[in-house]
Amino acid sequence: DTEAGADRGNPTAAKGLYLPRPNPFIPTDFALAKEEAWEGDPKLVVDEPGKLRLHHKCDLTFSTPKANVYLDFQSPDVYNCPESAVMN
Secondary structure: OOOOOHHHHOOOOOOOOOOOOOOOOOOOOOOOOOOOOOOOOOEEEEEEOOOEEEEEOOOOOOOOOOOOOOOOOOOHHHHOOHHHHHHO
């Protein structure tokens, strides 16, 4: 078995293998963006009736990034019959 593992200490790259280019979407700066904080309700940033509503509020307590996502899917097929109403 020593002969089988003899060339493990000197590996050579297989032809056609290479490292990929750096990913431009991986962040390098993790500093928080400074934003003016406010008391009260979140700001309505995007409002597309029947499609999307997006609110934003800065964290005043811990100054840490945080996200809450609430999804509400509405379909007319949900209450077509009692069976589909129970399944949804």
